[in-house]
Amino acid sequence: MNPKSEEDRIELQDLTIAIGSMTLKNPVMTASGTFGYGEEYAPFVDLNRLGAVVVKGLSLEPRSGNPPPRIMETPSGMLNAVGLQNIGVRDFIARKLPFLRRYDTAVIANIFGETVDEYRQVAEILNGTEGIHAIEVNISCPNVKRGGISFGACPDAAAEITRHIRSETDLPLIVKLTPNVTDIAQIALAVEAAGADAVSLINTVTGMSVDIERRRPHLANVTGGLSGPAIRPIALRMVWQVVRAVKVPVIGIGGIMTASDALEFLITGARAVEIGTANFIQPAATMEILDGIKDYMIRHKIGKITELIGSLDTGTQGNC
């Protein structure tokens, strides 16, 4: 093969995708809580090449998080009970955002709160902040007012949060869904109707593990969130369910370690993917995944990534 023509084709590849009013240069983003505030990975990753950086979850005030031990490795995955430790939204803007502004990459602020009003206030502070390109709302947090049940487990509560944030901001609004529900498509429909520009899924799957010698839980918090390859088939199934239910873009998350994992999600209909636990194991995982997607497109003569998205052929199966 003539090497020049191959190079030309690489240049011709179009990986751009749109999420609401935001255009990303490619569909490979980082997952909240697994990439710090970006600077931790700058020695290993060219942040300019990422579709977007999603930062660690931000709350109105700083939070100290759960006592240790906070993590435990499990088969093909890990449990974490970090407890949403973070420096608070104001400190993030003052101390962490200036570093990210130096890069030509979209910055997505992941936010959470304990009350609807807290969510709203965090969004209000972020709105109009230079260098913030979108908001991702983590609705997996316990709703203190409703007896600690996750906001994300209840369509009404999820929609209420979405509406309040929507009224505060014109930034693209992504609602991040929890898998710990009976019918994830129902939650997705509720937040779409309330004004979400996109949904991302999945957050971690609640799990547990026990030290049998001591007869104690491995995590001080007893339960934790499972992430990594172990949850990938669940995540993919849920993306499939949600893609068919809503019209807004879906961002796939869960156990994506390689380009082929990412491609499974894109083909199933995810418009973009977030890479989480993989960053811990291979700090440059996002770069390898991006390169692998490009190679695949060359191999399959695909010029635009949008041609690939949702191209899953189920035949007559799987529609029931």
Add this chain to the structure above:
Amino acid sequence: MNEIQSMMTGVIRENRKVASDQFMMTVILPPSFPIPAPGQFVMVREANRGEPLLARPLSVYGFQKQDDHAVLELLYRLAGRGTILFSKMKPGDEVALIGPLGKGFTIPEGLTRVLFIAGGVGVAPLIFLLQDRFLTAETEKGKKPIFYLGARNVNLLVGLERLNGLCDLKLCTDDGSQGYHGPVTELLKSEIEGYDPKETVIFACGPTPMILSLGRLLKDNPIPCQVSIEERMACGLGACLGCVVAIRGPGRKREYVRVCLEGPVFDLKEVLPTSSVDMQGSENES
């Protein structure tokens, strides 16, 4: 943030048993691997294996830089699945390494008396510290470093060949099979009055019970003590917030800091090692 850190594949040159439950691994790396400071660690993973998923943190035990390669030495105890799999690796096998990571030991000015307190495999970062920083000028000015080294029994005392001649060695075993019969901290307790707090510093690393009893012993003693702390890690880079330990921060306020970034070396009087991994000793906030 760490100034220099890198991600590299290393090739095992040697991986040999040095005690019934401990191995030493020698890894050949490209010469560009940044020179580690004593107390720093690396995240180690078998390069071509998917499971276990996460890399394991191991302290730098030795490091030499040559023109065309670097040699990294690791001393590890068989603690569970990951380290047992490490012990099965052969010369020529590849490991994926991230490092050097974390904040190592700080050497205060004007020292004349240096004490090392090591329990078990905790000897690894302390031997590197001794060899790297106390072979030259500092020791000439002052008194010979004193190295308290403890293990369960004589067969588990490792690193002695590296310590001979460099320091006054005080060995302790839990079963009395060599040296002092009892924990290192007990021997130190009986001798602590002999050290002048103004000119002494302690460097320590060992299992949580040892750290906790050291905390009790030095509670009302002004001798400064730097201790290397262990906690489970996922990223090693400060991103996952999985590896935290409680410290008394400014204003004596309790807060969580990352062992991988703000540590692993802490001031013993500030750190509150609650659990380290085995969740014992929370009643012992020194």
